Structure formats: structure tokens, C-alpha cells
Amino acid sequence: MPRIELPDGSAAELPEGEPIGSVLPPAAIAARFDGRLVDLSFVPTSDGRAEPVTASEPDGLRVLRHSTAHVMAQAVCDLWPGARYAIGPAVEDGFYYDFELPDPISESDLGKIEDRMREIVSAAQPFIREELAREAALERFADQPYKREIVETLEEGEVQAGDTVTVYRNDGWSDLCLGPHVPSTGRLGAFKLLKLAGAYWRGDESRPMLQRIYGTAWSSGSDLEAYLARLEEAEKRDHRKLGRDLDLFSSPDELGPGLWIWHRRGGIFRKELEDYVRDLHLERGYDLVVTPHIARSVLWETSGHLAKYADNMYPPMKDEQGDYYVKPMNCPFHVLVYRSRTRSYRDLPMRLAELGTIYRHERIGTLHGLLRVRGGTQDDSHIICTPDQLIDEILGVFDLTLEILGTFGFTEPIIKLSTLPGQTIVDEAMAAKATEALTNALDRSGLPYQIAEGEGAFYGPKVDFDFKDAIGRPWQLTTVQCDFALPERFEMEYVGEDNQRHRPVMIHRAILGTLERFSGVLIEHYAGAFPLWLSPEHVWLLPVADRHLEHARALAAKLREAGLRAVVDESGETVGKKVRAAQLMRAPYTLVIGDREVGSGELTVRDREGNEIGGVPFDAFVEALVEEVSTRRLTQSRFGAGG
Numbered sequence: 001m002p003r004i005e006l007p008d009g010s011a012a013e014l015p016e017g018e019p020i021g022s023v024l025p026p027a028a029i030a031a032r033f034d035g036r037l038v039d040l041s042f043v044p045t046s047d048g049r050a051e052p053v054t055a056s057e058p059d060g061l062r063v064l065r066h067s068t069a070h071v072m073a074q075a076v077c078d079l080w081p082g083a084r085y086a087i088g089p090a091v092e093d094g095f096y097y098d099f100e101l102p103d104p105i106s107e108s109d110l111g112k113i114e115d116r117m118r119e120i121v122s123a124a125q126p127f128i129r130e131e132l133a134r135e136a137a138l139e140r141f142a143d144q145p146y147k148r149e150i151v152e153t154l155e156e157g158e159v160q161a162g163d164t165v166t167v168y169r170n171d172g173w174s175d176l177c178l179g180p181h182v183p184s185t186g187r188l189g190a191f192k193l194l195k196l197a198g199a200y201w202r203g204d205e206s207r208p209m210l211q212r213i214y215g216t217a218w219s220s221g222s223d224l225e226a227y228l229a230r231l232e233e234a235e236k237r238d239h240r241k242l243g244r245d246l247d248l249f250s251s252p253d254e255l256g257p258g259l260w261i262w263h264r265r266g267g268i269f270r271k272e273l274e275d276y277v278r279d280l281h282l283e284r285g286y287d288l289v290v291t292p293h294i295a296r297s298v299l300w301e302t303s304g305h306l307a308k309y310a311d312n313m314y315p316p317m318k319d320e321q322g323d324y325y326v327k328p329m330n331c332p333f334h335v336l337v338y339r340s341r342t343r344s345y346r347d348l349p350m351r352l353a354e355l356g357t358i359y360r361h362e363r364i365g366t367l368h369g370l371l372r373v374r375g376g377t378q379d380d381s382h383i384i385c386t387p388d389q390l391i392d393e394i395l396g397v398f399d400l401t402l403e404i405l406g407t408f409g410f411t412e413p414i415i416k417l418s419t420l421p422g423q424t425i426v427d428e429a430m431a432a433k434a435t436e437a438l439t440n441a442l443d444r445s446g447l448p449y450q451i452a453e454g455e456g457a458f459y460g461p462k463v464d465f466d467f468k469d470a471i472g473r474p475w476q477l478t479t480v481q482c483d484f485a486l487p488e489r490f491e492m493e494y495v496g497e498d499n500q501r502h503r504p505v506m507i508h509r510a511i512l513g514t515l516e517r518f519s520g521v522l523i524e525h526y527a528g529a530f531p532l533w534l535s536p537e538h539v540w541l542l543p544v545a546d547r548h549l550e551h552a553r554a555l556a557a558k559l560r561e562a563g564l565r566a567v568v569d570e571s572g573e574t575v576g577k578k579v580r581a582a583q584l585m586r587a588p589y590t591l592v593i594g595d596r597e598v599g600s601g602e603l604t605v606r607d608r609e610g611n612e613i614g615g616v617p618f619d620a621f622v623e624a625l626v627e628e629v630s631t632r633r634l635t636q637s638r639f640g641a642g643g
């Protein structure tokens with residue numbers, strides 16, 4: 001009789017053949033046996049520790065979501081005989097399942113699928129785990145080619161390799177799966193199907209395009225409601241929608257996927273962002289460099305990119321000098337700047353900064369608006385220094401990160417130190433030195449951080465800074481990498497105080513990441529209502545009638561003279577429509593210009609919240625806005641009656 005230790009310290013004797021679930025509380029939907037996730041129906045054959053897994057903890061939610069994915073696939077198969085199902089994992093906040101259907105379905109079918117799912121849930125069908133020999137599994141999935149392919153390629157590690165495969169069955173529907181699952185479909189319920197998308201089988205563009213149904217599932221109805229409310233808020237802020245509505249950028253078909261053009265309003269926003277970042281770097285002792293977009297293959301061979309990063313690079317262009325590659329990173333170019341002369345210790349630290357445009361051949365399926373692009377501009381810098389300077393330089397980067405991101409209202413970073421991955425170009429001694437430097441800098445900074453094993457870049461360990469946006473979503477923004485390998489590969493040197501040659505160290509860092517992605521994050525963070533300094537226009541002037549146009553134009557000219565961006569709405573629409581149009585463009589301040597304003601020379605100012613204040617003297621208005629822009633204030637100026 002196995003002896004089962006329970007979390008409260010007590011122990012239970014489990015009769016031979018009894019499932020682990022019989023000693024766990026009813027709230028459990030799965031169990032952990034000696035730390036391993038198992039079904040409640042798991043029968044221990046030896047002594048061990050058992051813990052309940054409930055639907056409100058992360059592991060439990062994953063089990064719940066994946067079980068809901070099974071039920072969704074079962075419902076689809078019931079409704080569309082001949083449906084072929086591929087894979088259906090739990091993902092963050094939910095799940096999906098990929099299908100090949102006799103006829104493609106549309107979003108209007110989701111309700112019907114949900115209805116069928118609810119029937120399966122009310123039937124409380126038990127999930128039954130079966131171990132099948134490979135041959136038996138191939139037979140079970142005779143008319144399911146995707147499942148057969150998974151079984152046939154088990155060695156590739158999709159599912160635990162072995163002579164048998166695990167199948168979960170409820171009612172007559174089976175899926176190839178490692179589990180665990182909830183004991184019965186009756187334990188599910190707080191779910192909703194969200195949307196349809198296309199996805200290539202195994203993410204491979206040469207394989208069939210499948211239909212992916214996304215859903216979400218939670219442990220309670222109230223959690224589901226709260227999630228749907230968050231989703232709705234996120235949708236309102238979607239940068240792709242706002243980018244279109246606010247006329248900031250677009251990605252016309254002729255460009256190709258993942259490439260964007262910035263329109264006039266987006267151009268001003270980009271200029272302000274770039275100027276701020278570039279100027280601050282100059283103030284902090286960085287030097288600006290400029291490098292081309294392409295280079296010969298020899299550069300990428302030396303840097304190691306062709307060996308380790310070629311999958312993410314565009315194919316080469318050829319001419320009589322050989323192959324040229326479009327750059328996926330700026331680092332090798334900055335190395336060439338360093339190597340353009342003999343360097344001495346007096347030149348170090350050398351901080352080379354560039355808003356460098358890079359191109360990465362990301363998979364089409366992973367592209368997402370500005371958040372995942374194929375062409376983007378990084379606020380990239382490489383700091384080349386002596387080993388003694390390394391920690392201070394890393395601390396300087398942390399400091400600059402907090403200053404820059406604080407300007408946008410991003411505070412309280414979530415910091416992660418990622419150590420080297422399996423595939424790398426760095427030898428262990430160098431990796432250890434790099435990790436030690438980052439750890440020492442983090443410890444000295446006093447900032448809290450976590451360690452993520454094996455998640456670093458192929459040329460070195462890294463520190464990532466995530467920040468939460470206005471609706472609490474974390475975004476990974478800043479990356480700092482410490483690199484002993486590239487200096488070695490490029491034989492970078494400096495002459496030390498001792499007159500000997502030494503090898504410098506290199507820090508790679510991007511604080512905003514790509515400006516494209518950062519812009520996407522900012523748009524969602526601010527819901528399109530940028531702080532004044534980033535707003536494409538500061539002031540919208542709305543003449544009530546044609547006779548007020550001249551006064552409006554004269555005021556706009558004076559505002560521009562004061563360095564403010566002012567536009568006059570000359571559309572001839574009613575003033576109500578003009579106010580509405582300005583609101584839709586998230587205009588920070590609108591000035592309604594009518595008889596009263598022309599007569600008094602004073603202003604009627606409307607802010608974003610719709611507060612309207614009359615009798616504001618022109619000079620007071622200008623002074624407040626100039627101050628708001630120059631301090632990059634996040635809140636709007638207030639105007640009392642009479643200024």
C-alpha cells in the first residue's frame with residue numbers, strides 16, 4: 001500500500017489500485033505527485049508526496065485551458081464530420097486548436113461551437129487516459145493525418161518518445177496527448193471562443209494552411225468576465241487600429257509583410273521620439289555613428305551571424321564582390337568603427353550609438369503590427385571598455401534606462417538576468433565572466449531581479465527590463481548584453497597604460513528596442529492620447545465661421561513662432577463637427593475661435609477631458625504649453641477662468 005504524504009504534513013495509506021485523487025480535496029482538478037503533474041486518476045505504485053492542483057493556480061489553469069481545447073475540438077468534429085485536427089495547446093490566457101475543415105468556417109460559427117461545447121460539459125464525460133502501442137495509435141487516428149504525422153515523427157520530440165503513446169479519450173473522441181486533464185468535462189465551463197486565424201501546419205509556409213480557433217478559459221465566471229473586459233480595453237487601444245485612425249503609419253501590400261511606412265503625423269511623432277533619445281545619449285557621453293544597411297558576407301562570417309543567425313536573415317544579394325547581406329544587427333558595423341584606428345586606454349570607454357535600421361526575416365505567422373516587424377530601427381549602442389570599466393558602464397546603462405523609460409511613465413521595471421543558451425559562440429570561461437559582470441552590476445544597482453537559465457543571446461548573457469503599461473500588461477523593452485566573444489572574433493585591441501595590447505569588452509544595449517515596437521507599445525499605453533511633446537499637433541484651431549478664419553490663421557502663425565505645432569481646421573464644417581474631428585485625432589488642446597475670441601483677443605481652451613475654459617490670455621496659454629513640451633510632462637496644463 002503506497003504511503004502518500006499530503007501538504008498538511010499528514011500521510012494517507014492508499015489502497016492498491018486506488019487513484020491519487022481519492023486522498024485530495026474536491027477542489028483539485030489534477031495533482032502533483034513528487035512534483036510531477038498527473039491526472040487525479042493516476043495510481044501511485046510507490047510512496048510519494050501528493051499535492052492538489054486547483055483551477056486557480058497557473059498549472060491548474062493550463063490543465064483547464066488545454067482540457068477546454070479538447071472539448072472545442074470534439075465539438076468541431078461533431079459539427080463538421082470529416083474535420084481534421086492538428087494541435088491544441090494551452091497558451092497565455094487561453095488555448096487554441098488548429099483544424100483542416102471540409103469547408104472553412106467563419107467567426108459566425110463560433111457561437112454554434114460554444115453551444116455544442118456546453119452540451120459536452122453538461123454531459124460530464126470523463127477524460128480517460130490510454131496507453132496505445134504506436135501501431136494501435138496509427139489505427140485510432142486512421143483518418144487524422146496530422147495526428148498520424150505526429151505519431152510517425154515521435155523521435156523529433158513532439159510527444160515523449162517510446163514504444164507507446166498516450167491518448168486521452170472522452171466519449172468517442174480521442175486526442176494524442178501527454179495530459180494531464182481535468183477528470184471530467186463537467187469541471188469546465190467558464191470559457192469563450194474569441195477569434196479565428198490562419199496558421200501553417202507546424203508553422204511551415206510550405207505546409208497546409210489550417211484554421212486556428214482561439215478561446216479563453218478561467219476557473220470562474222467572474223475571472224472570465226474580468227478578462228473579457230481587459231480584452232475589450234486592449235482592443236480599443238490596439239495600435240494597428242489607432243495607427244490607421246490617427247493616420248500614423250500603414251503597411252501597404254506592395255511593401256511586403258512586416259514593413260511599415262510612416263505618414264506625416266507619424267513622422268512628427270518619430271522625430272520627437274528620435275530627437276529625445278539621440279540628444280540624451282549625446283548628453284550622457286555617447287558618440288553618434290552612421291552605418292550602411294548591407295555588408296559583405298565576410299563581415300557576417302566573422303561576427304558569427306551566418307553560422308548562428310542565418311535563419312533570421314534575408315537571403316543574400318550577389319554582385320562581382322560576392323554576397324551582400326542586409327543587416328539583422330548593427331554590432332559588427334560598430335566594431336568596424338572601433339577598429340578604424342589604433343585605440344588606447346584613453347579612448348575607453350567608447351560608447352557608439354546609432355538609430356540603426358535592421359531587417360530580420362521573421363516568420364510571417366509571428367508578425368504582429370509594429371510589435372513584431374521585419375524592418376525596424378533600434379536605438380542601438382555598443383559600449384567598448386576595459387574589463388575594469390565594465391560594471392560602471394552597465395550601471396550607467398541601467399540608469400539611462402530608468403531615466404528614458406520613466407519619461408514615458410514606465411516605472412518599476414521587472415528585471416530578468418538570462419544566462420547563456422545551449423547554442424552559443426562563447427566559451428564557458430567568457431560566458432562566466434560576462435554573467436558575473438551583469439550579476440555584480442545588478443547587485444550594486446540594488447534593483448530586484450530574477451534569473452532565467454538559458455534564455456540569453458547566442459553571443460552572451462543578457463539583462464532584460466520589462467515594464468507594465470497603463471492597463472497592467474508587461475512589455476519587454478530594454479536589453480543589455482555583455483559580450484567577450486565579438487572582441488575576440490574581430491581581434492579588437494587597445495594599448496594599455498602598460499604599453500601592451502589588451503582586449504576590450506563590449507556591451508550591447510537597446511533601451512527602447514526597435515522604435516517601431518516601442519511606438520506600438522506607446523500607442524497602446526497612451527491609447528493614442530500622447531503627451532504633448534509627442535503629439536503630432538499641439539493645438540487645433542477651430543474657427544466657428546469663415547469670418548473667423550483669418551484670426552485663426554494669425555493665431556496659428558503666432559503659436560508656430562513660439563515653437564508650438566498648430567493647425568487650423570479649414571473644412572467649413574460646423575463647429576460641433578470640428579470639435580468631434582479634433583477629439584478623434586486625440587488633439588491635446590483645441591481653441592474655438594468665434595466672435596467673442598476675435599473681439600477680446602483671448603482664448604477659449606478645450607483640453608482632452610473636454611474641460612472648456614474661456615478668457616485665457618494668449619501669452620499664458622503659450623507659456624504653459626511651452627513648459628509642458630519642454631519638460632515632457634505627462635499631464636495636461638490647467639487653465640483657470642481668466643488664465
Ligand SMILES: [Zn+2]
Pocket residue numbers: 066070168175176177178179
Ligand atoms: Zn490534451
Ligand SMILES: [Zn+2]
Pocket residue numbers: 329330331382508509
Ligand atoms: Zn549589438
